[in-house]
Amino acid sequence: MERKIEKCFEDFGFGFKVKIINAPMIKIRGEWVLDINFKKLQLFLLLALAQKPARLTGNEIQFIRKYFQMTASIFGKKFDVSHAAVLKWEKTKNHNTGMTWSTEKDIRLFIISKIQPKPTYFLSVYNGLENKASNTKAIPLELDGKKVA
Numbered sequence: 001m002e003r004k005i006e007k008c009f010e011d012f013g014f015g016f017k018v019k020i021i022n023a024p025m026i027k028i029r030g031e032w033v034l035d036i037n038f039k040k041l042q043l044f045l046l047l048a049l050a051q052k053p054a055r056l057t058g059n060e061i062q063f064i065r066k067y068f069q070m071t072a073s074i075f076g077k078k079f080d081v082s083h084a085a086v087l088k089w090e091k092t093k094n095h096n097t098g099m100t101w102s103t104e105k106d107i108r109l110f111i112i113s114k115i116q117p118k119p120t121y122f123l124s125v126y127n128g129l130e131n132k133a134s135n136t137k138a139i140p141l142e143l144d145g146k147k148v149a
Contacts, residue, residue: 058092
């Protein structure tokens with residue numbers, strides 16, 4: 001099998017653009033495809049979304065909801081909004097959802113609580129989100145206990 005490294009690969013399979021630097025590729029049936037663990041990539045993206053300095057978009061909310069296998073109704077109940085509000089957020093596609101910061105912060109903390117079991121990590125993310133307005137410094141991301149950014 002042929003393999004190569006793509007310097008900058010753009011993937012849209014998650015509902016929003018993801019740039020993968022030095023992406024490992026493999027040729028299958030004459031087509032070049034990513035040769036990565038997509039489960040780990042999903043976890044990395046969730047951590048990145050929970051800590052990104054900009055507000056979440058509709059496509060990102062939809063990705064989060066679907067990753068946790070929640071209907072719009074269940075997702076809405078989890079964050080004390082109607083399913084119509086969730087659908088309204090998702091309809092914004094690649095634009096800011098317009099949800100309140102407190103709701104968005106709850107969603108971000110929900111992500112961290114589900115995928116990163118370390119209480120100290122949760123606390124560092126919480127403090128980072130609390131200081132978001134005055135401090136846009138990124139929080140280092142960890143995947144499988146290893147810093148990735």
